[in-house]
Amino acid sequence: MAAVEVRDLRKRYGSFLALDGVSLTAQTGQLVTLLGPSGCGKSTTLRCLAGFLDPDGGSISIDGSDILGVPANRRGFGVVFQNYALFPHMTVAGNIGYGLKLQKRPKTEMAERIADAMRLVRLQGLEDRYPRQISGGQQQRVALARALVLRPRLLLLDEPLANLDARLRDEVRWLIRDVQQESGITAFYVTHDQSEAMAMSDMVAVMKEGRVAQFATPREIYQKPVERYVADFTGEANFLSCTRVAPVAGGYDIEVAGAHLRVAGVPGIRDRAELLLRPEALSIAPDTGQALFQGRVEKLAFLGASQHCEVRLPDGGALKLAVQANRPVGVGDQAGIRIDSEHAWLMPEVRQ
Template identity: 50%
Template sequence: MMHQKILSGTPTASTDSDVHLRLDGLTKRYGDSVAVAALDLAVPKGELVALLGPSGCGKTTTLRMVAGLITPSDGRIIVGGSDITTTPTYKRDMGLVFQSYALFPHMTVAKNVAFGLEMRSVPKHEIEKRVKEALAMVRLEALSERKPRELSGGQQQRVALARALVIRPSILLLDEPLSNLDAKLRDEMRTEIRDIQQSLGITAVFVTHDQVEALSMCDKVVVMKGGKLEQIGSPIDVYEAPATPFVASFVGRTNRLEGSANGDGTVIIGTAVLRVPGRPGGKVEILVRPHRIKLVDANASPEGSAERFNRLAGTLTRVTFVGDLLQYHVDVAGTEVIVEAASDHGRGFWKAGAPVALSWRVEDTMVFGRGA
């Protein structure tokens, strides 16, 4: 790995006294296949942490091992200083919210929420009080006597969240809870879950493949690939200073160009000379995010010095309207580069076929060794 960009202000590591949930070398094997490989993770009390990655990366397997639904092949799960690796699920003091909601169809909303308390033999008067509080928290007091089939998807998800929180768990586990909702509801539920988690100060682990959910909701993001940890950091860290090309491309959109670094802070791409942070050498990949690039007239003077701005010539091949954005597709010596800009009522100033130049700040350039 040769990423040269440095981001200041990275949070310091948590001390042992801060950590509420610790995964120590957590591993899951199925025969010769390794689903999760020696995962280490420390989650401070009150933090919301995202396990982010594509399907099959091991994030849900990790969550289910924490919940006690899957037995680890190796490693330890420690909560509040106690090793719970072999503790049965029902003794782990964890609230679970599943993608499928998993509500009992024959029970009312109130009964669904009360179920966990009844299984714990909580007194009836206490159950009634806590169910009422939980439903108020998710704004469903008026729907307490309805059945799940009489609710919208967003309302069902709120019931599932209330059911998980009513037992007052030590840790809240959420397994892609928003994936079945439409875009508007996802936005609303992201805000609601985060607000509730912060108001309660509860430690939570959130599994998702959606980068927007991870970046907008969580204190820390754990990026996984092929059962292995790629990077742990704050949302700003993993977006602005990705540790690998995979993290850069999965967490946000990127353009990728191949070139040869001279070891003096410059990279040759075709006939162009680009400046990059640091002094890499050899074959490299240059990554630049689409919204960090400015599209300019091919004949226009550079907007700044070559020490501060990179510039590439190309031909505009297509303009795509995507609502609040216009995507400009530019051919640069056979490689497509996408530039994103705010849309103007669906009208693009630039037309396909026009010679253009791409300009961006040197500091917005990410560089990795080829094959990193």
């Protein structure tokens, strides 16, 4: 059981600022995802948490006590590595039991706990195999069992699914989430895959150039991003420049493409703003009178539950929208598009 507070973490490699004041918290039992492209500092943050790296500044505390002075081998955290990092010269049981062996646990307790851990990740029967004799998905389960068998205060996962194929990724993803929730363990999860982050996390920290751009629930990150970078990184998005922005109670009155809308948005926007429209905030209008935009359907992809549609506007811009699967649309059709202003979100425009 552990609540974690990371405050103002800084790390510099030569002229490269890897961490530029990272602050995060995790409540007991939460899974917090660090999401971002490579080089954003997510792995560096995790390595500081694990104790593999000393930050230049800032603090990390667990249940109120500072752990930065504690070496990695005394922190008692479980770590799952991207390439599994299994010991190739030890069997599956040997890998899982290594930490227990270091603690000099009695033989019977060791055997019991190894068996428990293997049952937890559904690996029974593979005790005596070596890592090279089992599949990638099984290796990842061994890595997970190995991290959990010591009943760590904190579980740290560094892109644990990156090397698995799509089907296995889904399976192991749910396994990780189940096990984490079942054992009520606090976890930090590093990934660059937004769908992974959305599906698994209690909280998501979207990272950008060594900083946390936004730290919120997956829903909030997706629906109410604080800036374009976050919106872009967390799913498909359309951005429209707004003219005339006026704050009103609970939102803003804006003018976009000649139409007046009332939308919610990031508090404190003064002048320049852009409107975020997720594909599901747009729809094809049944008659052109309700349409805000007119355009030509340029691309169409049938996805089963819906259709992904790209419409080219006369001014050259394009809009991506999700269309119901049973609605007849064809490439080349003229389509009127309307905005569902309930699902629109106003953000400050970033000056390039």
